[in-house]
Amino acid sequence: MAVTPLRERKAWQALQQQHGQLAGRHLRELFAEDPQRGERLVAEAAGLYLDYSKNLVTDETMRLLVELATESGLAEHRDAMFAGQHINVSEDRAVLHVALRMPAGTSLMVDGEDVVAQVHEVLGRMREFAGRVRSGDWKGQTGKRIRNVINVGIGGSDLGPVMAYEALRYYSDRDMTFRFVSNVDSTDFVEATRDLAADETLFIISSKTFGTLETLTNATSARAWVAGQLGEEAVAKHFVAVSTNAERVAEFGIDTANMFGFWDWVGGRYSMDSAIGLSTMVAIGPDNFDEMLAGFHEMDEHFRTAPLAANLPVLMGMLCVWYGCFFDAQTVGVMPYDQYLKRFPAYLQQLTMESNGKHVTLSGGQVDYQTGAVFWGEPGTNGQHSFYQLIHQGTKLIPVDLIGFGKTLNPLRDHHDILSSNVFAQAQALAFGKTEAEVRAEGTPENVVPHRVMQGNRPTNVLLAEVLTPRLLGTLVALYEHSVFTQGVIWDIDSFDQWGVELGKVLAKQIVPELESKQEPALAHDSSTNALIRRYRSLKN
Ligand code: F6P
Secondary structure (H helix, E strand, O other): OOOOOOOHOHHHHHHHHHHHHHHOOOHHHHHHOOHHHHHOEEEEEEEEEOOOOOOOOHHHHHHHHHHHHHHHHHHHHHHHHHOOOOOOOOEEEEEOOOHHHHHOOOEEEOOOOEEEHHHHHHHHHHHHHHHHHHHHOOEEOOOOEOOEEEEOOHHHHHHHHHHHHHOOOOOOOOEEHHHHHHEOOOOHHHHHHHOOOOOHHEEEEOOOOOOOOOHHHHHHHHHHHHHHHHHHHHHHHHHEEEEEOOHHHHHHHHOOOOEEEEEOOHHHHHHHOOOHHHHHHHHOOOOHHHHHHHHHHHHHHHHHHHOOOOHHHHHHHHHHHHHHHOOOEEEEEEEEHHHHHHHHHHHHHHHHHOOOOOOOOOOEEEEEOOOOOEEEEOOOOOOOOHHHHHHHOOOOOOEEEEEEEOOOOOOOOOOHHHHHHHHHHHHHHHOOOOOOOOOOOOOOOOOHHHHEEEEOOOEEEEEEEOOOOOOHHHHHHHHHHHHHHHHHHHHHOOOOOHHHHHHHHHHHHHHHHHOOOOOOOOOOOOOOHHHHHHHHHHHOO
């Protein structure tokens, strides 16, 4: 799809003018001139209500952003993704995480295969396996039922599973223990296993490629831990694998009958609803997992069919482009006001930053505009007592997504109203701040007045839903997935490769033998790396 360079698109140029016009405006004025704005600049779908009225935009800005998305070919790119075209150009692959949640009985033919049928075949096997583990029918080597499940994986093979487990813990089997080992730092493995009995523990080795050094190192230690206590023959009952690479799974020593597959058209960071979600399914049960898939699908359908101007992920994606490209905002904060979502920002970091941290266009040219923002966040209200100060009164513009719920899963006195009042209060304070006159009217000593002025005009999106369910989690993740997609299309980048992480992996592999060698190695790196390696060797010996 040939596309006009971003800066030459008509809507881009109009948006530059818009930005100039909005530069001196304040959200206080925008609300005063247009009192209904808070009821109009909202959108709703799949159980999520988005209030984007406290953004530095007018109706005209939103119209132009839609025009930019249209001019960028968003609808065509989206349809190409849903049709299984190879939109991941640098890897020549289809991008079909949306097929992972298509209902049984539908079909999508890609390269001559019905991928939906393949998805449901694996889901069926996962259901059967998860059911056996949960019921105690799957026995360990000594005949005891499995009580502990440890997912071993990293990146997309860890962040999705651990985020989903934490998010849906309320729905999980409380008689079982779930842990997640990702870091090659031995502390991660040792701490995860120190109080567990091997004969009640099942390892799920999750790796799309089954070639990731960290995961294979941890998997090898896991096998030694099990074999050391129960003998080599116990591996068959205590290990299953999730991968696209059956050969490597077999080489590692896991029977491929105990392997759950997925496909190269599922990117690692888009895989939590594939077999990579096996630990999630064991934790919350197959029916809840189905509900999560239904939530994903509902948002997919909204993204696929809703007009761009009322399309939640499109609105959020366009606003990211607006702040990044026109206001030079470098980061986006995501603050879930629900303790169960404490790993959601970490999950989003991979989703957004591995996807859109790119500096070349699809055709290989250098971009001359900002692309992916730094995503970060913490659950509210904790963040308020730590870094919100900088968002309120610092010198950086930080657009923030605040995520709240009408109900808590754990009602306790008035906690939930107190929590939720902070969602609204933060959005209000960030937007409207406190003027000099207001501060003075409070009798503030003159020398303190400037310190207490809150400029406001800080943008937020507020997302509200009824309650955190498996379905809602699917919806929320799909919302951000498609927002990332929207940004990537406008920026004309490949949101689905991640070549940038490769060089570090290759270099680390070269350095390992230099750290391990008994003899002083001949080092041929730059002087800094050589000196650091020598210093490390002297510290370790
Ligand atoms: O290093 C980045 C990465 O390739 C991610 O994209 C991926 O999610 C992660 O490593 C783990 O890869 P795998 O599932 O193949 O072990």
